[in-house]
Amino acid sequence: MKRLMLALMTVGLLFTGVAHSHNEELYPGGHGGVESLRGITELDTTRPADEFKHYPRDQGVIESDYVYQPPLIPHTVRNYEVSLNANKCLSCHSWKNAKESGATKISVTHYQTREGQVLSDVSPRRYFCQQCHVPQADAKPLVGNDFKRVEALRNE
Structure with a gap:
């Protein structure tokens, strides 16, 4: 019974957004410190586009x-x-x-x-x-x- 109550409370906390990552202070925005080719950028943040590549002529x-x-x-x-x-x-x-x-x-x-x-x-x-x-x-x-x-x- 205790396990069932604990499971229900955990699910409830997840749905209400109360449960946070243990790294929230270090990595605000919830990306967990994973750096991709985009850099450490929030997924809902638009960053400036990269410069166009230079293609040498002939x-x-x-x-x-x-x-x-x-x-x-x-x-x-x-x-x-x-x-x-x-x-x-x-x-x-x-x-x-x-x-x-x-x-x-x-x-x-x-x-x-x-x-x-x-x-x-x-x-x-x-x-x-x-x-x-x-x-x-x-x-x-x-x-x-x-x-x-x-x-x-x-x-x-």
Whole structure:
């Protein structure tokens, strides 16, 4: 009976908001001292947006760091529409337009289905370019990283 009363009182305190975290003095707002990539910011507080990343212009081909890495995009893609009805990337990188635009042609693998059937146009599974390819930004890493390039890909 005592356990039932204690359980009911605990539930009642939680619903009325009387029960507080033991760290309330140290971490006001109830985030418990957990720091995310947002920093220690209350969840209901809007913080200023981060600055836009700088994308160097025409920096050329960026070397791969690991085998089968999708090539990085050496230019900004801001305002590029890639939707069900349009793909701005293909205006330069399709086989039809690449020579004239001077852009790299997309791989033949982008014209194949999962079963290996060759299509006359880009496969739907490879149509949304930024699922794999990202622009190279001049930005500091969000978290520490000691990644080393695959030995076979090193130029040194």
